[in-house]
Amino acid sequence: MTAVAHREVERKYEVPEGAESGVDWSGLPGYTVSAEAVEHRMEAVYYDTEDMALGRRSVALRRRRGGADDGWHVKFSEVTGRQEWQVPLLRTPDRMPAAVRHLLAGLTGGEPLRPIATLRTVRQVQTVSDAGGDEVAELAADVVEAVDERTGTARSWSEWEVELLDGSIPEERQQEIFDAVESAIFAVGGRPSNSRAKIARALGAEDGAGAPAADGSAQEASSPGERPGRTTGTDATGQKGKQGKKGQKTGQKASQKTEKKTDKTGKKTGKKTGKKGRKAKGTGPEVLRTVLDGLAEQLVLWDFKVRLDAPDAVHQMRVTSRSLRSVLRAAGPFFAGDTAQELDGRLRELAGALSGARDAEVTAELLAGRVAALDGRVGPAAAEVLQRAAEEQSQRAAAAVRRRVTSREHLQLLADVGEFAAAPPLTEECAELSAREAADALVHRALRKVVRVAERGAAAEEAGETAQEQRLEHLHDVRKAVKRVRYVDAVLDRAGFRPGKSLRRAARDAEDYQDALGRVMDSTVVERWLADRAKALQGSGEDRYAVGLLHGAEVSRLHAGAEGGSEVVGVLLSQLRADLA
Template identity: 30%
Template structure:
């Protein structure tokens, strides 16, 4: 089983004659513990074109020290990485779970050894009054060798690493200040591997340039959502809380932007992406819908004080959710998914912009946001004459969501006016969402009721059905108040 923890650290370069300064007296530090020495040997794995390194990800198998085994480190902030560990296993076979967590980056490419590092490490623990480790200072003498055919290199250097334990972030800053005063320099690379590979690592895509055009605004938004899909991919694979939801939202935002801002994009290149995005959203949605229902029903039963005897049917819902997660993980390994990620990268790197996209964002974006808003208004008006009001309400909810996302894209350009439009559209979305969630919950309860085995289950489901029906109606009762409160954006 792989284990995870968040690693918060800073690295410093030091000359061979550098002497560690006195570390006692740092914030919260009562004593400096006894030094421990280790000899570490690490083999780093990556694709032939160094896709992991390009995104600041390191995957290694390390022998020696207190944490021998496989280590996967993925950045989550300027000084923070989430580290996932697995036992040593086989020397040249990456553990399946770790390989799965980086599949969105490798996309079917093999993981091979790309470098080795030999480290002579001396560790000094910084302890509080109770002996708890606030931080560790590692003094490393490193020798690295590149194993790639196209980049034969070896190097040696000295590095000081400060890793936070139970201490506060201020300790990390204070330790760094003291090290710099003694002659150390903040390392230009966040990892030893990055330093060793240096120029061989391809540059990750930077922030799109902003020239004030409508196309630049759309490109920046698409870049942010494509990055979010990658960021939440490994979290969704291990069922981290809210990860599937956030990944699906990013997918929906891309799809919505391609629709709402279609006049700025060449359709022959953009339109083929939309069904692929819909496919991914549906795969994620199956998990998310079951997850929401399970949490919703569990919370309802807790509020009603229903014991285990009345909630056996929830086991079946949990089983369906686990099955949906398995299907999601299978889909996230498919070439179809990898091809979609490739297409999104191309979309951001070389967006297929029309001539209209070159116009000023301050002129074009208000027009397109207003158009999305009018579509929401028309969908709302159609409810009154619809044959199936629930279907019409669902369409209004989708239109409100598109209006919200269209306005969100424009916020960096149009400011508070667009932000208010996004908030108002979200209010409409949430009202209809509350009703739609109730409708979906009632449909599931009717399905479940057909297979109940005990009177206690039947009674519980009946009570829940009544609660869901009341809440769905309550959501609709608030619609007119919401609609009267909002207004079309005045750009």
């Protein structure tokens, strides 16, 4: 069964009753509308879990019959707009395909999907063509009768839609098409519709019933880290958040109070609190619940994107798993029992499984630049063969990740992370901390880890342990510790909590060195791939010259990176010692 995905670009309109027959399509600038409308009678059944897990996450699932696109449709939001993923109906149309269940398994947590609304639509479709005769859009006049299957409430309405047939055309061209069609619609009193989607109307989200809009457009998440319907912390405007789980109030007004004191972690706090809408009041438990809840949701959303094979999804899922581990470790003293450690170990296994795919992505991304750096010594034919090999390996690695996320163990991990985030086992020590003190403690512990790792490397250098392999291992450890600082700092910032000024400065200082260390680690990935490629070509009869050139250049690059990296770590260590003094 083949799934098809495409970007959906459409606009909705409200047209006065009886005005449909008065629309004059003959004067559209540069476009024509088909004279005869084709009628479709469609039935769409929307599905969700009992707690509306899909709708809360800007995802909609429907089974449609009738019209030109019978099948199961999953709609979701991307940065580029709404997307639609489709699979055909089975021989038994009501039966949900396994591909649909697997795609949504992480979002639903294994909970059953049940009908939440049934929409029956009579659609009159006309096509819009450009001056060359090519069809560019469909104009649909819909009369809808809907039933909210949860309550039995019936609703009906009419609306018009204009949908582009190719959602990938340039925005200027899109606007030109919409402008042409709207000139005729607006001439008879039509106007843009305030309705987000048919399912939103069907569930009463637009008539005061207050139901979650399962189409997802009602509660767009601007990033996988933001949890639709369960906002925590402060939003981008610094406004109060909504109620979190179990009625915990997660949004707090930022205080502008000036204070100088030593907190419970033994560090001086910044002079001012609550700058730029950030929180100054709150509790330590609030910090951890908010941060963990956001990361647990982010993990679920990136799981969905991995299943879709979305660009960068594997990398972002790996970043999220590492962010969770960073918080679990930085907040280690604040968790009772060993559940946090156990989760850390399972998340480490997930990150390890994702690493192979990420390394393959990095190789495929960097290889063209490595070829270009040799100024034509690697011919285009050889470069093309190598690039294709790297991309094929990346695709195989990504496919392996997609198979892994369908396992019971993976789904259980998502569930356990969510359960832990909802009610983390916090100590009495944590309960006594303010939000600022907790944020300080997390960042301070992460920074101290960088210092300890860097000091071990410096001691090894002084002892004469300067073999390249040892240096690279040390640089890798330092980079991991620095990234842990970045992850902790980033999730606190996203949740609306800020550590004191001195700790923020120290975190920024540590992060400044990450790129330099990252380039060295990327070089180790490329060098290893080229070495493996050279071995694979032995005895094959294929030309190994290009691989040899590239590998030699990468070895030189790696050697220089190891030498320079040790100096970078030395400077970083001095900087952090001064920052934390």
